[in-house]
Amino acid sequence: MEMADKGWPVLLAAIGVGATHLLTGNFRHFGPYYGKTIEGILGLPPGEYLSSRTERFDVQKEPGTPPI
Numbered sequence: 001m002e003m004a005d006k007g008w009p010v011l012l013a014a015i016g017v018g019a020t021h022l023l024t025g026n027f028r029h030f031g032p033y034y035g036k037t038i039e040g041i042l043g044l045p046p047g048e049y050l051s052s053r054t055e056r057f058d059v060q061k062e063p064g065t066p067p068i
Contacts, residue, residue, distance in 0.1 A: 001038070004029045015039050023049050 003011065007029035014022045022043045024030050033043045044052075 003033075011038065011041070014041050021049060 007026070010024070010029075011022065019041050022030070022041050023046045024043070025045055027034075027045075030043055034045060034048070036043060
């Protein structure tokens with residue numbers, strides 16, 4: 001696997017703590033790995049992760065209700 005030298009410490013730290021996701025906007029170092037699972041860690045840009053979480057819960061509120 002090829003990755004810029006600056007990306008390795010981040011990936012190794014995520015592996016070390018048992019992370020399931022690696023969220024980063026650093027396309028230069030991690031872009032080729034977005035959407036791929038490496039050692040059990042799914043790499044995603046933050047916005048894509050948040051979109052997937054809101055779709056998963058599909059929260060619909062009545063108009064005028066306070067935010068959760």
